[in-house]
Amino acid sequence: MSDEVKSAEATESGEVDRSPSLYDRWAAVREHEAAVAALTFLGVFLAPLVLVVLPEMLGVPTQYIWYRSLIVLALIWGIFAVGYDLLLGFTGLLSFGHAIFWGTAAYAAGIFSANVTGSPIAMILVGTTTAVLFAWVIGWISLRRGGIYFAILTLAFGQMIYYVFLSPLGWLTGGENGFTGVEVEPLLGFLPLGAEVAVVPDAIVQTWMYVFVGLAAVLAVVVGNRILNSPYGVVLRAIRENEQRAEFVGLNVWRYKLMAFVISGAFAGVAGSLYVIQRSFVPIENTLNWTVSGEIVIMTVLGGVGSLFGPLLGAGLYMYVANIVSGMPAIGDFWHMILGLVFVLVVVLLPEGLWGGLTWLRERAAEAFGGEDR
């Protein structure tokens, strides 16, 4: 987003003459793919301990504490946000139409489960394929115009698909009531997602749903990390920093932008399918309405564009405010307004979001502990 070439990923560790300090070694490990996967895995599956069990032990009132299905929801939105950040944060394209991919995937998965099979994995495959097809067509048209036109066009397409699904296709989609016939079958045929996981202590994950969505989230982060650290990711960042220069170097900028759009659409498709699997219902206002496109923008920007974990942080924060803070006395009724104000402040003051702020703090801490100067 900003013109500075400075992000957590751009750090080159390794070619340091002096003997590496503890921090440098930690930094080198941190960048490694297996470490990213392991850290995400730990984060995802220890989250219930930190967010639910610990506050309970400390005596925080129950209505202010996370609950496990909310963490699942936050992880689903997190997958969506990670994919969205590949587009906004790393390619520099601001889409206001990502509800299309989240929503069409949700409908495809839901309708597929009602008519063919409710196997969760098949639902995800069908949903994601649908989202990719939509992303390909809409990206192909919208990317003809850059910058602001791209934002306006994607917003317009979002509204168009919303109205198509609302009324002309109402016989299939259930119109404004949403699609109600979703039937989710057990995972792999024998693991009901709502059932408790017997082998793991109850305090951690409770249901197979958590395991399923959690693994999907870890996979999403790993795939995102792989894309960003591949030559492909470098090209995307080059386009963000200077599109013209990337073009002059001989890169087919248009094709890379389209692929970034399709990839982020695929992430949205996976997330949208998971959303339907969790809710067993496709509500049109929470899938295709433009507010969903707005929410994903807010989450990603709030958490931090241009970082891998920022969008996850943003999704978690948004879910907490929307579901927990909204029930608090005095400020509860203003939660949306407060979120809007914080969003504006972040855009003005912290272009790299809250994660960018944390990274800044970490770097200051690293200096204090004798890390490499930057």
Added chain:
Amino acid sequence: MSVVGDLIVLLVNGLQTGAIYVLLAIGLSIILGTLKFVNFAHGALFVVGAYAGLLITQEISISNGKLAEWGYATIGLEWGFFAALLIVPMLVFVLGLAMERFVARPFYDRPDTDQILVTFGLAIVVQEVIHALIGPRTYGYDVPSTAFGLLPMTGPIGVPLSDVTINVWRLWVIVITAALVIAVYAIVEYTDFGLVVKAGTRDPEMVRLLGIKITRPYLVMFGIGAALAGIAGVVGGPLQNINPEIGMTILVPAFLTVVIGGVGSVRGAVLGGTLIGMVQVTLISLGSVGLGGFEVNFTPWAQVGIYVLAVIVLLTRPQGLLGSEEVSA
């Protein structure tokens, strides 16, 4: 029902729907064309205009908002519609000036995406403030039936050569919009002020070197664009339901109007708005038509039709119907 009467009704409804889009699009288009600033909060100005019009025109009782809890269950000035028509543009003009000074100006040098994000955030804040204070309820207000006891302002009048009637207020919306459009067009095309603005669009640095203060014309242009959005809220208010969400709903057709007509062009905004309005209204009034044995109902496609129109225009003429290539870059 005669064909002529139906066509006249269609024309009036289409032009009136388009007129609201034109009023919004001119502001968007000028701000985008001259200042290169994308204003996603333009719809918020429309909402503010509509609610200000509502509160100046009549008293409303609030059932579900914070104002009711704080002891202001009924608010409103009851000054009448014509007072609203005069006061709201001034109010929103000032609001526009403040927006230019404190929101837009710090962002002129930031990337497009940051401009969109900050105005989008602002639009949400405005929407949610209204939502929290006045509540999500839908309101409506009326235009007095006559002005000065003579001119009919609202109510049905017969269409010549047929037995159908139309609401006079729709005609007034078209007339008011036409007058404002001509005024803005004249300001931009035939005054020194407009000349400075246009020159600033081409080459702001050169204009500054010539010793002309470019910031003030920009400020005023932003204010004018905002005031037009406010007026759209007031004149469109009596024809639609007013709730906090209408700002974002109307923003998309307004942007499409700009895209179809061409950025920075007043004539383009008029053409685009009229086209969109006509397409929308035509599809609604077509209703169910038998086509080769199939019964096709066009009404649900009315909202979809305008997007199809926009896509066709963009694929065939990316700079918009009346836009020039250099401005739209």
